[in-house]
Amino acid sequence: MSRQTLVEAATNPPQSDSLASSPFDANSFDEAVMSTYARFPLALERGAGCRVWDTDGREYLDFVAGIATCTLGHAHPAMVEAVTRQIQKLHHVSNLYYIREQGELAKWLIQHSCADRVFFCNSGAEANEAAIKLARKYAHTVLEIERPIILTANASFHGRTLATITATGQPKYQKYFDPLVPGFHYVPYNDIGAVEAAISELDEGDYRVAAILLEPLQGEGGVRPGDRAYFQKLRQICDETGVLLIFDEVQVGMGRSGKLWGYENLGVEPDIFTSAKGLGGGIPIGAMMSKKFCDVFQPGEHASTFGGNPFACGVALSVCQTLETENILQNVQQRGEQLREGLRAIASKHPHLIADVRGWGLINGLELQADIQLTAADIVKVAIAEGVLLVPAGPKVLRFVPPLIVTEAEVNTALQAVEKALATLAV
Numbered sequence: 153m154s155r156q157t158l159v160e161a162a163t164n165p166p167q168s169d170s171l172a173s174s175p176f177d178a179n180s181f182d183e184a185v186m187s188t189y190a191r192f193p194l195a196l197e198r199g200a201g202c203r204v205w206d207t208d209g210r211e212y213l214d215f216v217a218g219i220a221t222c223t224l225g226h227a228h229p230a231m232v233e234a235v236t237r238q239i240q241k242l243h244h245v246s247n248l249y250y251i252r253e254q255g256e257l258a259k260w261l262i263q264h265s266c267a268d269r270v271f272f273c274n275s276g277a278e279a280n281e282a283a284i285k286l287a288r289k290y291a292h293t294v295l296e297i298e299r300p301i302i303l304t305a306n307a308s309f310h311g312r313t314l315a316t317i318t319a320t321g322q323p324k325y326q327k328y329f330d331p332l333v334p335g336f337h338y339v340p341y342n343d344i345g346a347v348e349a350a351i352s353e354l355d356e357g358d359y360r361v362a363a364i365l366l367e368p369l370q371g372e373g374g375v376r377p378g379d380r381a382y383f384q385k386l387r388q389i390c391d392e393t394g395v396l397l398i399f400d401e402v403q404v405g406m407g408r409s410g411k412l413w414g415y416e417n418l419g420v421e422p423d424i425f426t427s428a429k430g431l432g433g434g435i436p437i438g439a440m441m442s443k444k445f446c447d448v449f450q451p452g453e454h455a456s457t458f459g460g461n462p463f464a465c466g467v468a469l470s471v472c473q474t475l476e477t478e479n480i481l482q483n484v485q486q487r488g489e490q491l492r493e494g495l496r497a498i499a500s501k502h503p504h505l506i507a508d509v510r511g512w513g514l515i516n517g518l519e520l521q522a523d524i525q526l527t528a529a530d531i532v533k534v535a536i537a538e539g540v541l542l543v544p545a546g547p548k549v550l551r552f553v554p555p556l557i558v559t560e561a562e563v564n565t566a567l568q569a570v571e572k573a574l575a576t577l578a579v
């Protein structure tokens with residue numbers, strides 16, 4: 153099948169697609185599905201590139217990309233081809249056997265990062281769970297710490313499992329779910345004095361800091377890039393003390409920052425790091441990667457039924473290869489510059505509404521002034537009506553995380569929608 157035919161098949165669902173032939177009913181959806189999300193009133197049905205269509209056939213420009221996940225947009229020929237090939241060949245077998253696609257993906261990740269070893273799972277939270285378990289085992293067996301403590305940052309986000317909501321330094325995600333997992337301590341982000349103080353204060357009896365887990369750029373916490381000097385000093389402290397440096401690259405990694413990994417923007421390398429979201433371009437997959445010296449897992453100590461299956465790894469490998477063959481990182485850098493420049497121009501027209509524009513590559517935030525009533529969700533609602541999907545990162549930050557293949561014209565369309573939304577809401 154040619155690439156063109158594959159794209160057409162994906163974007164024009166066949167008549168046998170029984171779901172597409174009946175009207176969508178939000179009420180029956182709400183009765184059947186737990187209300188863990190505050191949903192916008194639209195159901196998306198198909199997509200191509202950076203465009204998606206809802207069940208009424210209305211077209212939107214997608215600057216959400218499944219929240220920084222659809223690296224290659226929708227129905228990308230390389231993904232359509234890989235999904236088709238893999239499902240026809242072999243989609244799932246147990247990790248009791250060697251899985252060729254898993255090995256190839258692991259080798260690609262090792263060749264393109266500072267990692268020596270990879271463990272595969274299904275999501276960002278699971279990848280962080282694996283990192284936490286690896287750090288704890290390393291602490292017990294190598295650092296000889298009875299009660300290891302992991303430092304994480306205020307306003308961080310690391311997932312929704314019990315250990316990762318505990319690692320997440322935002323009480324709103326923890327409310328009602330206590331008792332939380334012991335062994336975490338929070339410090340302000342980008343504040344080296346706070347880390348130094350915590351390491352020395354928490355060294356008491358059986359307790360000691362074993363690891364520091366941070367996002368190179370805080371995504372959910374408001375698109376806040378890490379400070380280079382802070383991260384370099386952290387690396388130095390970890391080298392001197394033996395404390396493990398762990399980076400959560402779930403949102404910022406896989407090319408979104410304009411470099412393959414967020415840490416490349418900071419001039420430091422972690423001992424352990426995690427990836428998910430963009431790694432599979434929308435196919436569920438997570439990965440926890442480490443340097444050889446801290447790969448202390450033995451057979452049976454960590455596992456996942458679906459983790460690293462042929463389907464997820466075969467598709468993720470095609471995403472990784474496409475990043476290279478289509479020179480997508482260059483597009484991320486150029487489109488990111490264009491987007492930030494456009495947002496700064498908008499900000500200069502509305503200084504009473506906009507406090508800051510920041511980000512790396514194609515993960516950017518527009519922060520609203522704290523003392524006005526306007527929220528990021530207000531702008532998102534108007535932008536949807538204008539045909540552009542955006543997502544907040546907290547109450548006051550509008551986030552821009554389009555597919556990494558976004559074009560110059562599409563960035564301009566998004567900028568126009570934001571400008572129009574702000575003009576409407578300012579009145």
Ligand SMILES: Cc1ncc(COP(=O)(O)O)c(C=O)c1O
Nearest residue numbers: 275276277309310311371402403
């Ligand atoms: C930095 C970071 N870590 C972890 C997660 C959790 O990933 P998942 O939803 O795949 O479990 C997210 C999700 O937004 C994230 O942004």
